[in-house]
Every structure is written in C-alpha cells, then in structure tokens.
Amino acid sequence: MDIWNRHIECMDRDELKRIQSERIVETVERVYFNVPYYRHKMQEAGIGPEKVKSIDDLWKLPFTTKQDLRDNYPFGLFAVPMTEIVRIHGSSGTTGKPTVVGYTRDDIAIWSEVMARTLTCAGANRNDFIQIAYGYGLFTGGLGLHYGGEKIGASVIPISGGNTRRQIQIMHDFGSTVIACTPSYALYLAEAMIESGISRDEFKLKAGVFGAEPWTENMRREIEDKLKIKAIDIYGLSEVMGPGVASECLVQEGLHISEDHFYPEIIDPETLEVLPEGSMGELVFTTLTKEGLPLIRYRTRDLTRLNYGRCKCGRSMVRMDKCIGRSDDMLIIRGVNLFPSQIESVLLEMSGIKPHYQLIVDRVNNLDTLELKVEVDEDFFLDKISQLETLRMKLQDNLQSSLGLGIKVTLVEPKILGRSEGKSNRVIDKRKF
Amino acid sequence: MIIPQLSIFLENKSGRLTEVLEALGKENIRIIALSVADTSEFGILRLIVPDPDRARALLKEQHFTVNISEVISVRTPNEAQHYARLLRILSDLDISVEYTYGFPHGKEAVIVLRCSNNEEAVKALENKNIELLSAKDFKDF
Numbered sequence: 108m109d110i111w112n113r114h115i116e117c118m119d120r121d122e123l124k125r126i127q128s129e130r131i132v133e134t135v136e137r138v139y140f141n142v143p144y145y146r147h148k149m150q151e152a153g154i155g156p157e158k159v160k161s162i163d164d165l166w167k168l169p170f171t172t173k174q175d176l177r178d179n180y181p182f183g184l185f186a187v188p189m190t191e192i193v194r195i196h197g198s199s200g201t202t203g204k205p206t207v208v209g210y211t212r213d214d215i216a217i218w219s220e221v222m223a224r225t226l227t228c229a230g231a232n233r234n235d236f237i238q239i240a241y242g243y244g245l246f247t248g249g250l251g252l253h254y255g256g257e258k259i260g261a262s263v264i265p266i267s268g269g270n271t272r273r274q275i276q277i278m279h280d281f282g283s284t285v286i287a288c289t290p291s292y293a294l295y296l297a298e299a300m301i302e303s304g305i306s307r308d309e310f311k312l313k314a315g316v317f318g319a320e321p322w323t324e325n326m327r328r329e330i331e332d333k334l335k336i337k338a339i340d341i342y343g344l345s346e347v348m349g350p351g352v353a354s355e356c357l358v359q360e361g362l363h364i365s366e367d368h369f370y371p372e373i374i375d376p377e378t379l380e381v382l383p384e385g386s387m388g389e390l391v392f393t394t395l396t397k398e399g400l401p402l403i404r405y406r407t408r409d410l411t412r413l414n415y416g417r418c419k420c421g422r423s424m425v426r427m428d429k430c431i432g433r434s435d436d437m438l439i440i441r442g443v444n445l446f447p448s449q450i451e452s453v454l455l456e457m458s459g460i461k462p463h464y465q466l467i468v469d470r471v472n473n474l475d476t477l478e479l480k481v482e483v484d485e486d487f488f489l490d491k492i493s494q495l496e497t498l499r500m501k502l503q504d505n506l507q508s509s510l511g512l513g514i515k516v517t518l519v520e521p522k523i524l525g526r527s528e529g530k531s532n533r534v535i536d537k538r539k540f
Numbered sequence: 541m542i543i544p545q546l547s548i549f550l551e552n553k554s555g556r557l558t559e560v561l562e563a564l565g566k567e568n569i570r571i572i573a574l575s576v577a578d579t580s581e582f583g584i585l586r587l588i589v590p591d592p593d594r595a596r597a598l599l600k601e602q603h604f605t606v607n608i609s610e611v612i613s614v615r616t617p618n619e620a621q622h623y624a625r626l627l628r629i630l631s632d633l634d635i636s637v638e639y640t641y642g643f644p645h646g647k648e649a650v651i652v653l654r655c656s657n658n659e660e661a662v663k664a665l666e667n668k669n670i671e672l673l674s675a676k677d678f679k680d681f
C-alpha cells in the first residue's frame with residue numbers, strides 16, 4: 108500500500124503535536140489581526156492571541172458556525188486581500204444564502220496535496236484513469252478531486268455529474284479504473300451498468316471514492332458487490348477545504364484526517380464541551396494552514412468519533428468513524444431522535460427488499476406519522492400475497508424494535524424512489540412547525 | 541403439465557394495470573388468462589401468455605417487478621360439482637391450494653391452480669383421470 112507523504116502521514120504523534128501547536132499560534136494571530144469578525148468575537152470572550160500558546164489552548168476559543176459564514180456573506184471572513192484569492196467556491200445553499208470559500212494559491216496547493224493523499228489512500232496512482240463524476244462548478248467536489256488526480260499523475264477524466272448513459276460509455280471506452288461520485292449515484296451507476304448490457308469484465312473499474320453525503324456500511328457492501336470495486340469513503344466540507352479533509356485507506360477502518368492541516372475535536376452538541384477521546388459527538392475543525400478562509404473551531408454538524416490508535420496501513424493520522432449522520436438531518440419523531448441511516452441499516456439486514464427507501468414524515472391530529480416506502484426485490488418476489496404481507500409486517504416489526512418507532516411500511520415498485528443523480532432525497536418532511 | 545405464469549407486482553395506484561396491458565399490447569402479446577389479487581396496499585397481476593419469457597423481458601424493460609411462477613391447469617365440465625371434486629381430491633391428500641382462478645371455454649371450464657406442491661397435485665389428479673392441460677394446450681386457446 109502506497110502512502111503519498113510518508114514523512115507526514117506516518118509521523119510520530121508528539122512531533123505532529125509540535126507542528127500543530129506552531130500552526131495554531133500563527134493561525135490565531137492571523138485571524139485576530141486580519142479578520143475583524145474573529146477579533147470582536149475573541150474580545151467578547153476575553154481572549155487575546157497571546158492566550159493561545161499550543162494546540163492544548165484551542166478549547167478557550169469561541170466556535171464558528173455556518174451562520175457566521177452567512178452573516179459575513181460573501182467575503183467577510185476572508186483573511187487576505189482579494190488580490191491573493193485565486194479561486195472561489197460555495198456550498199449549494201439550499202437554505203438561504205450559500206456559504207462562500209476563497210482560496211489563495213497556497214491553499215490550492217495544500218488542497219491538491221491532501222487530495223493526493225486521499226487518492227493514494229484509495230490505492231490510486233499515476234497508472235490510473237480517474238473518472239470524476241462529481242459536479243464541477245461552485246461545488247468543491249469536482250475540482251477538488253481533479254487537482255488531486257493531476258497531482259498524483261493519474262489520467263483525469265473531468266466528466267462531471269449526470270448523464271448516466273454517457274458515464275457508462277466513457278467508463279467502458281476510456282477504461283476508467285477509479286470513479287469519484289456520491290455513494291447514491293454509485294448505486295445508480297451500478298444499475299445503469301447492468302442495463303447497458305456490457306459485461307462487467309469489459310470494465311476496468313477497481314475502486315471508487317465516495318463522499319458528500321452520509322452512507323452506511325451496508326450501502327458500502329451493496330456498492331462493492333454490485334460494482335465489484337473497493338468503495339472508499341472520503342470526507343470533506345467546502346467551508347474547511349472541500350474533499351480531502353479525511354479519507355479511508357484500504358484497511359477501511361476509519362477515515363484518516365490530514366491533521367497537519369485540519370485539527371479535529373469532538374464536542375457535545377448540546378453542552379459544547381470537548382468530549383473525551385473515543386466519544387461520539389459533533390465534529391469540529393480548526394484549519395491550521397489555510398490562508399483565504401481560516402476557520403477556528405468550525406462546527407460541522409457531522410456526528411462521529413475519533414480513534415487515535417495506529418492504523419494497520421502504517422499511517423499515524425487520527426481516524427474518524429464513518430459519519431452516522433448530520434445533526435441537521437436528525438429527525439425528532441414523537442420525541443425520539445431518528446437518523447435516516449438507522450432506517451437503512453434495518454433494511455439491509457433483511458432479504459426481500461432493496462435498500463432504497465423514502466421516508467415520509469407527516470403530522471396528523473398533532474401526532475407525527477411515518478411512512479416508509481421500500482422496493483420489493485425482484486429476485487425474492489414470487490406471487491404470493493401472504494409472502495409480501497409477511498415481509499411487510501416483519502419490516503415493521505424490525506423497525507419498531509430497533510428504532511423504537513412505529514412506522515407504516517408500504518411496498519412499492521422499483522426505480523420509482525429517487526436515486527437522484529446527486530444527493531438522494533430520502534426524507535420528505537411534510538410537517539409544518 | 542406445469543404451466544409458466546407471469547406474476548407482476550403492482551402498487552395500488554390507478555393506471556398501473558393499464559400500463560402493464562398497454563406494454564404487452566404494443567408488442568401484440570396475447571393474454572390467455574388473467575387474474576388480479578389485491579390487498580389495500582398492493583396487488584399481484586397473474587397472466588398466462590403464449591411466450592412468458594418474452595413478455596417478462598418486455599415488462600422488465602419497463603421496470604415492472606415481474607417473475608415467472610408455476611401453476612397447473614385442468615379442464616372440467618362447467619359445473620360447480622366438478623370444481624368441488626377436484627379440490628376434494630387435493631385436500632384429501634393434504635395438498636393445499638394457494639390460489640385458483642378460472643375461465644369458461646365453450647361448455648367447459650378451464651381452472652388454474654397453484655398448489656402447495658404442484659407436482660404431487662398433478663399426480664393425484666392424473667390418478668383420478670382428470671384432464672390436465674399443458675402449456676402447449678394453452679397456446680391453442
């Protein structure tokens with residue numbers, strides 16, 4: 108297994124901490140003197156930059172949230188003059204204004220470096236053909252992968268998202284070995300590959316790097332079975348950098364965070380206390396080298412936990428678990444916390460149905476109601492009403508026992524539930540608050 | 541004596557049955573026998589057609605959930621006592637009938653059955669000299 112930057116990625120953790128401490132001191136000084144918003148926030152909290160002498164002092168600083176980015180839309184949190192900014196990206200901004208991120212030339216170089224680590228983690232090298240089916244544009248997915256792919260010397264195919272038939276054709280004709288897209292789109296591609304009638308042997312695909320939305324271990328298994336590839340989970344968010352913040356290695360036991368550039372903490376989302384090592388909580392990032400948009404203790408809303416043990420691959424960089432969901436996605440149903448990924452886990456433990464679902468939340472007479480639409484697996488479907496009824500009741504029982512919620516299950520025909528070509532729309536909340 | 545039958549899963553929403561039949565109609569597929577079983581949530585459409593493999597492929601292309609199941613069929617005079625007699629033969633041997641449907645053919649009736657064990661059912665009915673139909677017989681209907 109190759110490692111892109113062995114010196115850093117396998118570094119002794121004490122040495123790493125020394126680098127992180129040096130960098131946090133510089134970062135805090137930089138934001139204090141260059142970004143009025145951070146300066147005011149720190150002054151309000153009664154903390155000057157002299158109070159931060161090492162990474163151990165980080166907890167003293169106030170958090171930054173997506174709202175802070177919106178309040179400073181578009182460029183208010185940039186820490187360099189606009190003449191230094193060479194690239195601007197933004198989040199999709201489904202609610203309200205998008206969040207805007209600016210990169211200096213050095214930021215782009217570091218982004219390419221961490222993406223090179225990510226792709227090497229997935230087993231890619233200069234011999235590979237990387238088909239980038241993430242969207243290009245303001246979204247960071249496409250260009251992030253693109254620069255990393257070029258950095259490792261692979262042949263990059265910037266096909267961008269959508270047009271599934273063409274994706275399959277290019278994948279076949281160009282001999283793509285690595286695909287980069289969202290996991291839900293990977294499943295969509297798997298089906299399209301079967302429908303194309305071209306035999307799997309005629310494709311050279313061996314790995315996929317998937318991210319930009321939460322997905323479960325079970326979904327990974329389905330992708331690996333159907334596409335016959337190694338499915339690697341990658342993590343990143345545009346505010347922090349884009350893809351490349353963390354990536355699984357081929358061991359697939361957690362995602363290595365590029366800690367020399369992005370410092371992670373886990374906090375309790377309610378009390379905001381830093382939690383002890385190994386606890387599940389909300390992931391918070393501080394950028395250590397970013398110039399354009401440095402972020403101090405940025406709340407990601409992603410829920411995970413950190414593992415500091417050395418990985419079998421040899422890397423010493425801390426590993427985060429696959430995100431179990433976003434605190435934003437969390438539904439509160441009759442007072443019970445529910446993550447859509449929990450539903451998927453229940454579905455995948457059962458035969459007879461496919462892991463594609465749509466959850467419809469509604470409120471009838473002040474009571475939350477849940478309906479889960481799931482597809483019948485054709486290989487399982489015979490022609491007995493009783494068999495289907497049994498399946499439906501069993502799924503209802505399993506959901507009740509593992510989630511503690513009564514959910515009405517409806518069996519539906521396949522391919523109706525959106526395997527949308529981007530983020531999948533698995534939850535429809537019709538409740539009006 | 542085992543006859544292949546198409547089983548199609550249908551969501552309970554208007555127009556789905558029409559869409560199945562239109563898809564088959566477009567390709568001039570003849571329907572020999574048809575039955576619908578439904579609950580409040582979903583339904584199963586069962587069809588006997590001359591070339592079930594082709595019909596299945598066609599419906600798969602249209603993204604229907606479709607499978608081929610096996611049934612048996614007999615021809616009896618068009619009177620209740622004859623229907624009752626063959627059900628009695630089966631129940632005496634503890635062979636249960638999962639579902640059944642029929643259609644008239646001249647003065648006779650053609651009965652389709654899915655049994656807990658189709659092979660044993662065939663044997664039992666043949667022993668009692670009941671006329672069983674083959675897939676080929678169906679093509680001539």
Ligand SMILES: [Zn+2]
Nearest residue numbers: 356358418420
């Ligand atoms: Zn590793």
